[in-house]
Amino acid sequence: MNQTSNQKLNDKTWARWSALFVVAFTMMAAYYVNDIMAPLKSMLEGELHWTSGEFGFFTGAYSFLNVFLLMLIWGGLILDKFGIRFTGMLSAILMVGGTICEYAAITRFGGTEEMLFGYKLDVFMASAGYSVFGVGAEVAGITVTKIIAKWFHGKEMALAMGVQVALARVGSQVAYAVAIPVAKNWHLDTPLLIGAILLVGGLVSFLCFTFMDRKLDRQVTIDTSCGDDEKFSFKDVVAVVSNPGFWLIALLCVLFYSCVFPFQKFATELMVTKYNVSEDIAGTFAGLPALGALFLTPVFGGMIDRRGKAASIMMLGAFMLICVHAIYAIPFIHASWVAIILMIILGIAFSLVPSAMWPSVAKIFPVKQLGTAYALIFFIQNIGLWGIPALIGSVLENYCITGQEVVNGKTTNLYDYTLPMCIFTGIAILSLLVAFLLKSADKQYGYGLEKANLKK
Numbered sequence: 452m453n454q455t456s457n458q459k460l461n462d463k464t465w466a467r468w469s470a471l472f473v474v475a476f477t478m479m480a481a482y483y484v485n486d487i488m489a490p491l492k493s494m495l496e497g498e499l500h501w502t503s504g505e506f507g508f509f510t511g512a513y514s515f516l517n518v519f520l521l522m523l524i525w526g527g528l529i530l531d532k533f534g535i536r537f538t539g540m541l542s543a544i545l546m547v548g549g550t551i552c553e554y555a556a557i558t559r560f561g562g563t564e565e566m567l568f569g570y571k572l573d574v575f576m577a578s579a580g581y582s583v584f585g586v587g588a589e590v591a592g593i594t595v596t597k598i599i600a601k602w603f604h605g606k607e608m609a610l611a612m613g614v615q616v617a618l619a620r621v622g623s624q625v626a627y628a629v630a631i632p633v634a635k636n637w638h639l640d641t642p643l644l645i646g647a648i649l650l651v652g653g654l655v656s657f658l659c660f661t662f663m664d665r666k667l668d669r670q671v672t673i674d675t676s677c678g679d680d681e682k683f684s685f686k687d688v689v690a691v692v693s694n695p696g697f698w699l700i701a702l703l704c705v706l707f708y709s710c711v712f713p714f715q716k717f718a719t720e721l722m723v724t725k726y727n728v729s730e731d732i733a734g735t736f737a738g739l740p741a742l743g744a745l746f747l748t749p750v751f752g753g754m755i756d757r758r759g760k761a762a763s764i765m766m767l768g769a770f771m772l773i774c775v776h777a778i779y780a781i782p783f784i785h786a787s788w789v790a791i792i793l794m795i796i797l798g799i800a801f802s803l804v805p806s807a808m809w810p811s812v813a814k815i816f817p818v819k820q821l822g823t824a825y826a827l828i829f830f831i832q833n834i835g836l837w838g839i840p841a842l843i844g845s846v847l848e849n850y851c852i853t854g855q856e857v858v859n860g861k862t863t864n865l866y867d868y869t870l871p872m873c874i875f876t877g878i879a880i881l882s883l884l885v886a887f888l889l890k891s892a893d894k895q896y897g898y899g900l901e902k903a904n905l906k907k
């Protein structure tokens with residue numbers, strides 16, 4: 452009896468997993484909206500006359516405010532000052548607001564010739580909305596990591612983090628699979644409208660979480676060690692950036708993710724133009740890495756927990772990435788089955804590296820510096836997520852147009868993707884080099900990355 456009354460809400464399995472699924476739904480909606488415009492690149496070009504450069508600018512806008520206004524750093528500070536409930540709600544509101552702005556840009560001003568600050572009004576406004584959404588999505592990302600740390604402290608924390616990332620991948624995969632069919636059957640803006648509705652659902656679901664979390668806080672003194680330890684402080688910033696492991700993980704993170712997320716944004720068009728995949732299913736192909744990662748991330752996470760070898764696995768993932776991008780770059784291979792197999796291999800790499808990388812952060816830094824480390828790594832990662840799409844879009848527009856085609860009265864460009872794929876291959880080679888340096892640093896500084904997480 453006494454034992455039951457001392458039990459905190461997160462001691463109950465059903466309660467902590469319900470809390471996880473509730474916040475994971477918000478993140479799933481966020482990942483859907485993050486990826487929903489990518490498969491529509493050619494339609495944006497045909498219907499709204501967006502160039503590849505404009506598409507790249509729009510795609511990179513996700514990270515613009517995070518990088519140039521340091522929003523991830525402020526987000527970290529707000530998270531520590533005002534807590535997970537306030538910050539989570541704030542980020543969900545930013546995601547909804549940004550998406551509504553993006554939707555209004557496309558519906559109200561789509562295809563306009565009006566200019567603002569040297570950009571077409573619709574491109575500028577959609578990018579501004581996507582940028583605000585990006586702040587919400589990234590801050591929500593660190594907030595959810597902290598929520599899991601609080602609710603699963605001393606429990607199945609790694610599994611919970613793996614399940615949350617896996618569920619987020621469902622959002623991505625659905626976005627890639629449905630965007631073109633939905634846009635063709637209804638309107639170009641319908642997939643985004645669905646995203647806005649999902650995000651409102653995500654906001655409501657986060658609101659439900661706040662009630663659960665308030666109840667948890669009201670119960671017998673919750674072990675606050677995790678909350679206090681994760682506070683963002685400038686002393687911790689200095690400690691984190693003085694650690695060589697930080698720079699290697701952050702570099703690997705920016706290089707690896709720059710080869711995956713930005714590549715996926717252009718992959719639908721690559722499938723159609725180079726591998727003659729039908730437009731209706733090209734998005735599903737582009738989303739395959741997310742689908743693979745959905746199943747494999749928890750599996751590889753469990754393997755690494757038991758057997759270790761995280762540094763070697765990051766090297767293997769980076770090597771697989773080089774092979775995938777290098778084969779995509781070969782100009783004379785046009786078989787669609789090759790494209791599918793490469794996407795599956797990319798999915799395996801996309802499961803291997805994150806399931807080894809994120810828990811490694813927890814091995815390199817003490818708990819009190821973890822929140823700071825994650826915020827700074829996300830910040831550096833966002834530099835790549837901003838710069839690489841803009842670079843690829845501009846390269847496509849300036850060097851890769853090979854002709855034009857008219858489909859249903861709408862003119863779109865044809866592109867040769869050899870040069871962009873060579874750029875992705877180059878970045879992947881750098882990521883392997885950094886993964887190798889990380890493995891050497893692990894030997895030198897004894898981070899224990901190759902050791903199993905679970906004690907036998």
Ligand SMILES: C[C@H](N)C(=O)N[C@@H](CCCCN)C(=O)O
Pocket residue numbers: 589592596612616619805809829832
């Ligand atoms: C894009 C975002 N900054 C990111 O890196 N997301 C990761 C998951 C991070 C989980 C950290 N606990 C992803 O692989 O989607």
